[in-house]
Amino acid sequence: MNFPILSLITFLPIIGAFFIFIFSSDKTESKNSIYVSLFTSFVNLFLAIFLWYSFDKSTSEFQFIEQASWINGFIKFKFGIDGISILFIVLTAFITPICIISCINSIKQRLKEFLIAILVLESFMIGVFCSLDLVVFYLFFEAGLIPMFLIIGIWGGPRRVYAAFKFFLYTLLGSVLMLVAIISIYWITGTTDVNEIYQIKIPEEFQYLLWLAFFSSFAVKMPMWPVHTWLPDAHVEAPTAGSVILAAILLKMAGYGFLRFSVGMFPVASDYFIPFVYTLSIIAIIYTSLVALMQEDMKKLIAYSSVAHMGFVTLGIFTFTTQGIEGSIFQMISHGVISAALFLCVGVLYDRVHSRLINSYGGVVNILPKYSMLFAVFMLGALGLPGTSGFVGEILVLLGAFQKNYLVAILASIGIILGAGYMLWLYKRVIFGKLEKKELLDLKDLNYSEFSILFILAVLTIIFGFYPNLILDTIHVSVDQLINNYQTNLILSTLK
Amino acid sequence: MESFNFFLPEIFLSMSIFMTLLIGVFIKNSYGIVTKIIYAVIIFLILIIGDNFNDSLTLFSNAYTSNSLTNFFKILILVSSIFTLTISQNYIKENNINYFEYSIILLLSILGMFVMISSNDLILFYLGLELQSLSLYILASLDRDNLRSNEAGLKYFVLSALASGLLLYGCSLLYGFAGSTNFETINQNIDGTNIGQVVAMVFILVGLAFKVSAVPFHMWTPDVYEGSPSSVTSFFAVVPKIAGIAIFIRFMQIPFQGLVDHWQPILIFISLASMILGAVAAIGQENIKRLIAYSSIGHIGYALAGVSTGVIEGYKSTILYIAIYVIMNLAMFACIFLMKKEGKYCEKISDLSGISKKNPILSICLLIILFSLAGIPPLAGFFAKFYVFMAVIKENMYALAIVGLLSTVVSAFYYLRIIKVIYFDELQLPFDNIKNLSISFTLFISCLILVSFFIYPSLLTNIIDVLSIN
Numbered sequence: 001m002n003f004p005i006l007s008l009i010t011f012l013p014i015i016g017a018f019f020i021f022i023f024s025s026d027k028t029e030s031k032n033s034i035y036v037s038l039f040t041s042f043v044n045l046f047l048a049i050f051l052w053y054s055f056d057k058s059t060s061e062f063q064f065i066e067q068a069s070w071i072n073g074f075i076k077f078k079f080g081i082d083g084i085s086i087l088f089i090v091l092t093a094f095i096t097p098i099c100i101i102s103c104i105n106s107i108k109q110r111l112k113e114f115l116i117a118i119l120v121l122e123s124f125m126i127g128v129f130c131s132l133d134l135v136v137f138y139l140f141f142e143a144g145l146i147p148m149f150l151i152i153g154i155w156g157g158p159r160r161v162y163a164a165f166k167f168f169l170y171t172l173l174g175s176v177l178m179l180v181a182i183i184s185i186y187w188i189t190g191t192t193d194v195n196e197i198y199q200i201k202i203p204e205e206f207q208y209l210l211w212l213a214f215f216s217s218f219a220v221k222m223p224m225w226p227v228h229t230w231l232p233d234a235h236v237e238a239p240t241a242g243s244v245i246l247a248a249i250l251l252k253m254a255g256y257g258f259l260r261f262s263v264g265m266f267p268v269a270s271d272y273f274i275p276f277v278y279t280l281s282i283i284a285i286i287y288t289s290l291v292a293l294m295q296e297d298m299k300k301l302i303a304y305s306s307v308a309h310m311g312f313v314t315l316g317i318f319t320f321t322t323q324g325i326e327g328s329i330f331q332m333i334s335h336g337v338i339s340a341a342l343f344l345c346v347g348v349l350y351d352r353v354h355s356r357l358i359n360s361y362g363g364v365v366n367i368l369p370k371y372s373m374l375f376a377v378f379m380l381g382a383l384g385l386p387g388t389s390g391f392v393g394e395i396l397v398l399l400g401a402f403q404k405n406y407l408v409a410i411l412a413s414i415g416i417i418l419g420a421g422y423m424l425w426l427y428k429r430v431i432f433g434k435l436e437k438k439e440l441l442d443l444k445d446l447n448y449s450e451f452s453i454l455f456i457l458a459v460l461t462i463i464f465g466f467y468p469n470l471i472l473d474t475i476h477v478s479v480d481q482l483i484n485n486y487q488t489n490l491i492l493s494t495l496k
Numbered sequence: 497m498e499s500f501n502f503f504l505p506e507i508f509l510s511m512s513i514f515m516t517l518l519i520g521v522f523i524k525n526s527y528g529i530v531t532k533i534i535y536a537v538i539i540f541l542i543l544i545i546g547d548n549f550n551d552s553l554t555l556f557s558n559a560y561t562s563n564s565l566t567n568f569f570k571i572l573i574l575v576s577s578i579f580t581l582t583i584s585q586n587y588i589k590e591n592n593i594n595y596f597e598y599s600i601i602l603l604l605s606i607l608g609m610f611v612m613i614s615s616n617d618l619i620l621f622y623l624g625l626e627l628q629s630l631s632l633y634i635l636a637s638l639d640r641d642n643l644r645s646n647e648a649g650l651k652y653f654v655l656s657a658l659a660s661g662l663l664l665y666g667c668s669l670l671y672g673f674a675g676s677t678n679f680e681t682i683n684q685n686i687d688g689t690n691i692g693q694v695v696a697m698v699f700i701l702v703g704l705a706f707k708v709s710a711v712p713f714h715m716w717t718p719d720v721y722e723g724s725p726s727s728v729t730s731f732f733a734v735v736p737k738i739a740g741i742a743i744f745i746r747f748m749q750i751p752f753q754g755l756v757d758h759w760q761p762i763l764i765f766i767s768l769a770s771m772i773l774g775a776v777a778a779i780g781q782e783n784i785k786r787l788i789a790y791s792s793i794g795h796i797g798y799a800l801a802g803v804s805t806g807v808i809e810g811y812k813s814t815i816l817y818i819a820i821y822v823i824m825n826l827a828m829f830a831c832i833f834l835m836k837k838e839g840k841y842c843e844k845i846s847d848l849s850g851i852s853k854k855n856p857i858l859s860i861c862l863l864i865i866l867f868s869l870a871g872i873p874p875l876a877g878f879f880a881k882f883y884v885f886m887a888v889i890k891e892n893m894y895a896l897a898i899v900g901l902l903s904t905v906v907s908a909f910y911y912l913r914i915i916k917v918i919y920f921d922e923l924q925l926p927f928d929n930i931k932n933l934s935i936s937f938t939l940f941i942s943c944l945i946l947v948s949f950f951i952y953p954s955l956l957t958n959i960i961d962v963l964s965i966n
Contacts, residue, residue, distance in 0.1 A: 071879075071953050072961070110853075135882075139873040139950065146867055149912070153920045161920055165912060172872075172908055176901035179882075183889045183897075 004066050006079040009047050009089065010127045013096070016040030017119035020112060030111045034104055037115040041097040041122065048093035055086050057474055060481035062132060062195060071135070075192055078133040083478030084329060087471060088129040088249075088256055091336045095248045096122045098453050099241040102344055105449070106240055106351050107155060114155060114241075121147040121245060128253050134182045134192040134261070141217075141253060142175055148242070148250065156237040163230075163237035170230040174220030181213035185265075197265050198485065204268050204493055211269035214262050221254035224314060225284040228307045235303035236356070240347030243299065247306050247339040252332045255313045259325070263317065263482060267489035270318065277318045278408050284311030285415035292422045298346045298356050301426055302339065305382060308415055309335050315412055316397035320486055324400020325479050326472055331393030333471055334381070334464055338390055341378040341457040345371070348450055349430075352443050358426065363435030368445050372431045377458040379427045381465070383420040389464035502553045502562040505544050505570065506614075509607045512537045513600060520596035527594040531581070534599045538578045545570050550962075558678050559617035565963045566614045568815070569742040573609055576734045576822050577602065582934035583830045584727030587841065593639050593725055601638075602731065605631030609739035613746070618667045618677040621743070625663075625707070629656050632736065636724045648723025655716045656706065663703025669696035670751070682751040694758045701762060704747065708740035710800060711769035714793045718781075721789035726841065729785055730829035733792055734822050741799055741818045745811050748803055756806045763804035764896055770797025771900050775907035783843050784835075787910065788828060791869060794907055795821050801900055802884045805891045813883035815960050820880040820949075827865045827942035830935050834858055836928045845914055850923030858927065859918050861943050868946045870911040871904050876949035883957070 017040075020033040056063060062080035070077035081089065099118055107114050124147070127140035145168055153164035186192050189200045202210065220227045231251075235243050263270050285308050292304035309331065316328030348371060349364070350356055365372040381388035384395075394416060401409035435441070446454065464471065516533050520526045545567050552563030581599065588594050608628030615621035633656070637649025667677075673693045674682040686693050706713040721729050752759055774794020781787040799821065802814030835842050852859035868877035881904065888897045949956075 069954075072957050139878075142873045142878075146872060149915075150919060153916060161916055164920070165909070165916070168912060169905060169909060173902070173905045176905060177898070179885070180889065180894070180897050180901060183882075183886055184894075186886070187890050 004079075005047065005051060006064050006066055006081065006130045009044055009051065009093070010079070010123055010130055012044050012047070013040055013119040013122040013126075017116040017123075020116050020119070033112045033115050034100075037100050037119055038097060040119060041093070041100055044122070044126075045093040045097055048090045051081075052086055052090050052474070055081070055083075055474070057083065058477060060477045065132070075135050075186075076133055077136055078193055079130045079136075080132040080195075081130060083475045084259055084482075085129045085256065087329070087333055087474060088252055089126055091252070091333055092122060092125045092129065092249050095244065095336065095340055098340065098344075098457075099244050101449050101453055102244070102347065103239070103241040105447075106347060110154065114151070114239075117147040117151050118241065118245070121151070125245075125249050125253070129256060132194045134185060134194065134197075137194075137257075137261075138175070138179060138182055141257075142172070144250065144253075145171055148246065151242040151245075152234055152238045155239040155242065158237075159233070160237045163233040166230045167234040170220050170227065171217075174217040174227070177213040178217035181210045185210065194260065194264070201489065202265060204496075207266040207269035208272065211262055211266040211273060214257070214266075215273070218254040218257045218262065219280075221257070222251060222310050222314065223254075223307060224280050224310070225287060225307070228284070228288065231307060232300045232303040235306075235343075236297060236299045240343060240350070243343040243347075244340045247302075247343060248336040251306065251310060252336060255310070255317070255328065255332045258314065258317050259329070259482065263320075263486060267486040268493045270486070271320075271490055274318050277314055278405065281311040281315040281318075282408060282411045282415075284308060285315070285412055286418065289415050289418035289422065293418065293425070295422075296357055296359065298349075298358055298426065298430070299343070300356075301358075301422060302342050302346065305419065305422065306335070306339055308419060309339075309382075311415070312394060312397045312412065315408070316393075316400055319397070319400035319404050320483060321400040321403050322476075322479060322483060323396045323403075325482065326475060327393050327396025327398075327400055329475050329479070330389070330396060330464075330468060330471055334389035334393045334461070337457055337460050337464070338378050338381040338388075341374075341454060341461070342382060344450075344454060344457070345375045345378060348446065348454075353439060358429050360437065361430040361440065362433040362437060363431075364440065364443075365431045366435045367440065367443050370445050370451060371454075374446075374451075374454045374458050375431065376427065377461055379423050381461045383423040384416055387462065387465045389461050389468070391465060392468040501548055502551070503555060503560070505541055506607065506610055508544065509537070509541060509603065509610065513603050513607065516596075516600055516603070520600065526596045527598070530596040531585070531599050534603060535578065535581070537603070538574050538581075542571055542574050545574070554616060558680065559620050560614050561616045562614055565745075566742070568959070568963050569613050569738060570610055572819060572822065573606060573735055573738050576738065576826060577606060577731070579826050579938050580727075580730045580734060580829070583826070583833050583938050584730055585934065586930070586932055587725070587727050587833050591639065591725060591727075591841075593727070595638070598635075598638060601631045601634050605635070606735070609735070612739055613742045616679045616750075618671065618679075618682075622660075622664060622667060625703075625743075626660065628736065628739065629660065629707075632656075632732070635728045635731065636720055638728060639725045642725075644723040645725060648720045651723075652716050652720045659703045659706035659713065662699050666696045666699025666701075666703065669693075669699065672696075679746075679750040683753050686751070686754050688755045688758050694755065697752055697755050697759060698762065700747065701759065701766075704740065704744055705766055708737060708744065708796050708800075709793055710766045710796050711773045711793060712766075714770070714773070717793060718786045718789040721792075722783055722786045722843075726785065726829070726832055726843075729788075730826075730832070733788060733829065734825050737792065737796065738818055738822060741796075741803075741814060744800070744803055745814065748806065749811065760804060760806055763800055764893065767797045767800040767804050768896060768899055770794060770800065771903040772797075772906075775903040775910075778907065778910045779913075781910070782845055784832060784845050784848075784914075785843055787845065787914075788825070791907070791910075792821075792825070794903070795869075797903075798881060798884055798900065801896055802887055804896070805887050805893065807887065807891060809890060810884075810887040812957075812960050812963075813887045815963070816883050816956060817880040819956060819960075820876045823942045823945055824865055824868050824877060827861065827939055827946070828869070830939040830942070831858060831862050831865065833935055834927065834930050834932075834939075836930060837925050839928065845917055847925075848914065848917050849921040850918070851927060852919045853923045854926030861939050862918055863915060864943050864946055866911040866915055870908040872908070874947075874950040876946040879949060879953050 065080040067078040124144040131137040288307040295301040313328040316324040381390040384390040612624030633653040639645035674685040709717040778790035802810045868875035871881045
């Protein structure tokens, strides 16, 4: 395979953004920029699906490898994917056109710049999942901050400046430690190529500090419990499309980072820190679920539920069982679809009423029946009803957790109950009840584009729920390889 | 006669200074002509130096060296001078500081820097340094009817004279211990066994740190940057920094090579203090020139972090850092010369409020420059920091690396604050639409470099790798 398809997928959106920047300078031509951005993102989606189709599921080797000499010959520009990363690339390519369609109606000012920011962000996000070199990874990981900062800051709500700054500085603070770790890895092993580092094996005594440095970055991005506070602010203030990207993809970069880097490169340290991660995950699951129960703001509630769901992801990864890790990857994909849909649902109401507070709604089912039906699917998906994708992820993670630690698994199960509590209560207060608010009376039901987006997402939620092998088949071999690698390393280190 | 070629730039430079001085005296309103001649002189100089780029030689009984390292710095100085000159032309004319002496003094200070960079002898070094500094004092107070400008020049003069005095004292002590003023002889005769040698080294370090405005000798920087006319500030923020870093590297490399253990902790402290102060003190600034002053203090901290490793990789990373710093600052000042409302140049950060709606191109350039200054990938500013920290971590100086990178987070805050003002705030008054080819060109080229640097970073590092640093 000589054709550089990964580079194409990564840089195509930037090229599209460049065209928008150059050719549609006039304000009246925002139609042009919409067409260009839709065209680029759909082409990218087809390329990603083609990539998934031509991907060889039977091997755990990295595929579609591209490399070029980059920094002075000692750091290579290396792209490549395996079963874990391909899914995130498809997810990113899938969510972006949805964001673009959803923002056409809701973004009133500076649409052109918004589309540029979204496309550039897509490039950086795909770059994160493609890169097989630590420095290249860091480059894309950090670069994503710039467009997201602008999306929150320019098109956000009343407290957007605070939220944008908090988002940027929190993430940057976590990441600089990762940069120190990356450079140290280069001087320890002589390479930053991920695949070579897997072979070389970083000496045990270095692993602990390096693991912590990477953890500091991923924990902020994930976000894990005490450093999660930027997320509710960012979600509440960001425009709908921004929240969707944030929840659906940006958070997944951290989960992906844990799998690819923390677990892959530092198996001994990962094993050592299991209790630490379990504790933080359980706190995240239970504490943030309780916090979510008490929220007045719909977006904030969903943001806190994201933190809880991400708690399941970290828990699943660090069980080091096939079920646990596959479950957490599945959970990330399913959360990507469901949380995106939930934020879009909130966006639909917000565009009509301009309020995100739960108590300004009630009885919406009487006037928006289609909307209420679709919202129900996503609500049930988020609380993990069997038959939706949310169930598969959570049950697999719990299966993994029960093999390792009963107490942790039981505590995590409590989180599911709490999750059902806040989601159902949210649905009841917003959708059911009597229609008392006057300003709600003349609302219109979903228009064509809103309906089609939500419908596709609902179909996916249910398909993944009934046929999870669609995803699990792709990741299975790579996950097995990851666990094998982890176990052989542990055995080697105990033999010493 | 062969060796004459290697001193040709300096000879040519001094001849043309005298010549333009005569033209300036005898022709009325000669600013325009003199400036045009000086452009030609600088371009010609670049060609002369480029011609003998890789040859190395010492002249005048080892008092003067010329090699690819010094030539690289000289070309960097010339290129950045020509850009600072062209972008500030409008400003100079509109503020009535178009005295023909302006560009001549500028050339004189460049001559001083040339001598300083190439010097291989304490006396020659001091002569170059003073020629440069004296020209800079005059430049700072060039706007002679403006009280702030006078204050800036005077303040700079008094403090700088003090630093020069200390430096001179250090030089004489060093001569006493080494028995020679030649750098190489000093290197052979100095081993750090006598505390007096260390004292001499510290005095010289103080003088050098003052010239590059590193903490704790930075006090003059914000006032001088703010008080001087912007055209002069743009020169101050860029060109003397290159010369200062060049002479820093040369000193650490040759005369003080044997004293690494003594100067390393001092340099680590200076660099850490500069990073932290540059990051923290800039937060409260309202004037953009003052802010750039503090940000330049911080950037010098990062550049010195590379020097403080005391190894060749470190020096190389510093050279790369200063080259990228120059590009960023030139672009920044090009933007400042475009900040004009109703015919008046403005310097307040609040003047930028909401301009992204009316001046989209200028805003996107500022966005690129500011994120690059903050060191966010994939812009060039990130690579500058990346190389420096590569060198620093290789020498296991983890504390320096971690504190340095944490202070980039703090400094990111004030860069973000400007972006917030530009993009998130409400528009008050748009800038005048200035059409100036040279400013647009500078801005375009430098932003293009900043954005596309990541595609092939080796382009610049390959040049730096072959410089003769040993």
